[in-house]
Amino acid sequence: MNMPVLKSETAAVALPSAAPAKVLAIAPKKTPFAARVLTKAKIVATNIVPPIVVLAVLLTIWELLCRKQGASLPPPSQVLGETWELIVDPFFDRGGIDKGLFWHMSASLQRVALGYALAAIAGVALGTLVGQSTWAMRGLDPVFQVLRTVPPLAWLPLSLAAFRDGQPSAIFVIFITAIWPIIINTAVGIRNIPQDYRNVAQVLRLNQIEFFFKVMVPAAAPYIFTGLRIGIGLSWLAIVAAEMLIGGVGIGFFIWDAWNSSHISEIILALIYVGLVGFILDRIVAGVATIVTRGTAAN
Amino acid sequence: MTHVPYLKLDHIDKSFTRGSAETEVLKDITLGIEKGEFVSIIGHSGCGKSTLLNLVAGLLPVSAGCVLLENKEVNEPGPDRAVVFQNHSLLPWLTVYANVKLAVDKVFSSTKSRQERHDWTMHNLDLVQMAHAKDKRPAEISGGMKQRVGLARALAMEPKVLLLDEPFGALDALTRAHLQDSVMAIHAKLGNTVLMITHDVDEAVLLSDRIVMMTNGPAARIGEILDVPLARPRKRLALAGDATYLKCRQRVLEFLYERHHFVEAA
Numbered sequence: 229m230n231m232p233v234l235k236s237e238t239a240a241v242a243l244p245s246a247a248p249a250k251v252l253a254i255a256p257k258k259t260p261f262a263a264r265v266l267t268k269a270k271i272v273a274t275n276i277v278p279p280i281v282v283l284a285v286l287l288t289i290w291e292l293l294c295r296k297q298g299a300s301l302p303p304p305s306q307v308l309g310e311t312w313e314l315i316v317d318p319f320f321d322r323g324g325i326d327k328g329l330f331w332h333m334s335a336s337l338q339r340v341a342l343g344y345a346l347a348a349i350a351g352v353a354l355g356t357l358v359g360q361s362t363w364a365m366r367g368l369d370p371v372f373q374v375l376r377t378v379p380p381l382a383w384l385p386l387s388l389a390a391f392r393d394g395q396p397s398a399i400f401v402i403f404i405t406a407i408w409p410i411i412i413n414t415a416v417g418i419r420n421i422p423q424d425y426r427n428v429a430q431v432l433r434l435n436q437i438e439f440f441f442k443v444m445v446p447a448a449a450p451y452i453f454t455g456l457r458i459g460i461g462l463s464w465l466a467i468v469a470a471e472m473l474i475g476g477v478g479i480g481f482f483i484w485d486a487w488n489s490s491h492i493s494e495i496i497l498a499l500i501y502v503g504l505v506g507f508i509l510d511r512i513v514a515g516v517a518t519i520v521t522r523g524t525a526a527n
Numbered sequence: 528m529t530h531v532p533y534l535k536l537d538h539i540d541k542s543f544t545r546g547s548a549e550t551e552v553l554k555d556i557t558l559g560i561e562k563g564e565f566v567s568i569i570g571h572s573g574c575g576k577s578t579l580l581n582l583v584a585g586l587l588p589v590s591a592g593c594v595l596l597e598n599k600e601v602n603e604p605g606p607d608r609a610v611v612f613q614n615h616s617l618l619p620w621l622t623v624y625a626n627v628k629l630a631v632d633k634v635f636s637s638t639k640s641r642q643e644r645h646d647w648t649m650h651n652l653d654l655v656q657m658a659h660a661k662d663k664r665p666a667e668i669s670g671g672m673k674q675r676v677g678l679a680r681a682l683a684m685e686p687k688v689l690l691l692d693e694p695f696g697a698l699d700a701l702t703r704a705h706l707q708d709s710v711m712a713i714h715a716k717l718g719n720t721v722l723m724i725t726h727d728v729d730e731a732v733l734l735s736d737r738i739v740m741m742t743n744g745p746a747a748r749i750g751e752i753l754d755v756p757l758a759r760p761r762k763r764l765a766l767a768g769d770a771t772y773l774k775c776r777q778r779v780l781e782f783l784y785e786r787h788h789f790v791e792a793a
Contacts, residue, residue, distance in 0.1 A: 424616035427586055430604040432633045432684075442629065446620040 302493050310493035325477055325485065329501060335477040336467050337505070339395070343402025344463045348456060351407045355414025355455070356444070365415070376408035380466035384473055394474035398467065405466040406459035413458070417451025418444060453517035460513045464506040531598050532559030533720060534583070534688050539592035541578055552578050554746040556592070558739060560688070563718045567731040569779060570741030571787070576724045577613075579741075580692050583722060584610050596687060606634045609681035613693045615673040617665040617680075624661035627651055627680045634684045651683040652676075654713060671702035675709070682713065691723040695730065703727075704763065707734060715760055728783070732775045733761060740782045750787060753778055 287304050294303035302310070318330035357364045358372075383404050387397040425447055429439050445452075471480025479498055486494035541553040552575040560566050568576050581587040583594055585604040593600050596607065609630075617626045628648045635644055652658040655675040665673055674694055681689055691710075695703040707730060714721060714734075725731050731738045735755050742750040755775050757766065766772040 422616075424612055424614060425618060427584075427604070427610070427612065428616050428618070430586060431584065431606060431608070431610055432630055433605055434633065438633075443618065446618070449620075 302496070307493040307496050310491070311497040314494065314497060325475075325481065327477060329479075329482070329498070332477055332479045332482045332498075333501060333505060336471060336479045339398050339471075339478070340402055340460075340463045340467050340509075343399040344406050344460060346399075347403045347406035347410060347459060347463070350403075351410025351455065351459070352414050352452060354407075355411040355452070356418055356440070358411065359415035359418025359448070372408065372411060376412070380405040380462070381469050381473070384470055388474075394476055398470045398474050398478075401466055401470045402463045406463045409458035409462065410452070410455040413451045413455025414448060417448030420451070421447045449521045450517075453513070453521060457510065457513045457517065460509050461506065464502075464509055468502060531595075533562040533564075533597060534560040534722070535595040535598075536579075536583070537592050537595060539579075539582060539594070540590045541575070541582060541587070542590050551746040552744055553582075554748050556749055558749060558752075560720060560722060562720050565714055565721045565723070565734055565736045566739060567723045567725050567735040567737075568739045568741060569725055569728065569731045569783070570747065571743055571783065572726060574741045574744045574747045576726075576741060577692055580610070580690050580722065580724050583688070584608050584690050586610075606630070606684040607687045608690055609684040609686035609688075610690045610692060611674070611677045611681045611694045613696055615665070615670075615677040617673055617676055619665050622662050622664055623657060623668065623676050624648060624652065626665070626676060627683050630680045631683050647683060651679040654682060655679040655709060669702075671698050671706060674698065674706060678706075678710070678713075682717070682719075687720065689719045689721045691721060693724050693726065696726070703730070708763070710734065711759075711761065728776055728779045731779060732757075732772060733763065733766065738775070738779060740779065740787075742787050751782055 291303045291305060293299070294301050294306075308315075314329055318328040318333075320328045321331060354368070358368050359365070380401050383401050384397060387400040387404075388394070391397050391400065421444060425443050429443050434442060467478070468480040468483065471478035472484040475481050475484075479502055483495050483498045486492075486498065536556050536558040539553060539556040540551070542549050542551040544550075556579060558566075568579060570576050578587065582589050583601075585594075585601055585608065588602065593602075595601070601608065617623075618629070621629065628644070631639075631644050631648045631651075635647065639647060649658060649661070652661055655678050657672060657675045657679060660668055660672060665676070668676070678694070694710075695706050698706065710721075711734060713719070723731075723734065732755055738753045738755060739749055740751045740753065741747050753775060757769070757771055757775075
């Protein structure tokens with residue numbers, strides 16, 4: 229509101245002192261503290277208010293629908309009441325699988341981290357091979373195209389048979405789920421490296437290793453990260469299903485266990501947590517991508 | 528005894544095979560370039576000018592004949608034949624400085640110390656007047672500036688032959704004139720041997736010692752080679768009315784538009 233006033237004031241002050249051949253360093257205008265806070269608050273409000281309103285509306289509808297006698301699902305108020313202990317104390321550990329949600333989450337995240345890390349390494353390596361070599365592409369691409377359509381859980385019995393243990397089997401399922409989009413996107417990225425960059429590398433006589441790190445990886449980074457982002461989403465989708473079947477500590481089995489004990493409220497709470505963590509994982513990979521690929525965007 | 532030119536293209540043929548179809552692009556190209564000479568190759572688009580440059584650069588293999596540099600055959604790319612590409616080809620994730628430094632580090636890894644390599648990078652950026660933008664990324668500078676950096680990168684390799692592939696083709700007329708002046712100044716200072724592809728008649732006459740005119744493809748040949756007997760340093764404005772300049776220009780225009788006018792455009 230007071231911006232125009234400030235402006236005309238600086239102009240009025242600056243004019244008489246502007247002697248010829250003298251450079252004036254004009255200090256950047258400072259908006260008053262209150263105004264700055266106000267604009268910040270406005271930005272926050274425009275971003276935060278709509279989701280809060282939508283959430284409130286949805287919760288109200290849910291509450292109204294499920295409050296009736298004989299509703300099969302609990303309303304949000306009842307969910308909150310029944311799971312309050314789990315929400316306030318996620319760290320309890322009474323042995324076995326009777327642990328707080330933090331421990332379940334962390335067990336699931338560890339499996340995802342391991343399986344996903346392996347998938348990222350193997351995926352980028354295989355994708356590079358397929359992208360670089362026409363023969364590797366001709367040989368491997370049909371295999372990849374068929375295998376990637378196999379649903380994650382269909383791999384579980386096979387991996388249980390191979391590993392004879394739940395833990396490595398779950399990790400393998402994550403691995404095999406996440407690897408396909410990583411391979412395919414990396415290969416596309418490598419294949420799309422402009423001929424110009426290859427020419428530059430050839431004129432400079434970059435060797436294979438230099439070419440890989442100085443040209444290939446940065447040039448294909450946007451594609452690789454697209455694959456990594458799809459991969460992390462799929463891993464998180466697969467872990468819940470896999471854990472339901474293998475049992476033990478983990479958010480997937482927590483949900484299955486809650487269903488077997490008819491604790492519907494606990495299932496709902498777990499679903500909310502799964503959604504939030506999945507969202508955070510996606511944001512993390514997206515954040516790393518923006519940092520790493522800064523400047524690689526087309527010129 | 529026979530004199531062997533610094534860079535010699537000896538009876539070069541080039542054809543591309545696609546499936547069973549074979550297209551002959553260049554036929555029997557023989558050309559000698561002396562050390563320190565500035566030679567332009569001009570011709571209509573599609574006549575194989577860029578192919579010829581890529582053959583000299585070693586980016587494409589010749590089908591027959593050979594390219595000799597200092598009497599040694601070259602058949603793979605190398606920093607002794609640095610290329611300034613038409614579309615600058617700077618790596619967009621590296622800064623201006625890092626783009627040039629990449630070349631310097633690679634070419635002088637064993638012969639210059641760390642400090643010397645830094646100084647050499649800065650020296651070449653200075654040469655093209657781009658030292659002020661050394662920390663910018665290619666996306667943040669103009670087309671003309673990118674081309675300057677591309678030139679600095681090529682010069683920094685201390686090439687025996689500098690290959691310019693329509694280096695100013697994508698620039699506006701004013702920027703192009705600025706860069707042409709820069710190239711002339713650098714050529715005068717360093718005495719590089721330059722092979723330049725162009726489709727701009729004025730550019731060819733202004734910059735070159737000799738102009739190689741190509742016939743239309745397929746199977747393009749060297750149609751005519753024109754000496755440009757203009758004294759250096761050349762001044763753009765003074766030359767605009769110069770009789771020799773106009774005569775050279777006329778010759779090239781006649782070649783391009785009367786004797787070998789662009790068939791597809793007709």
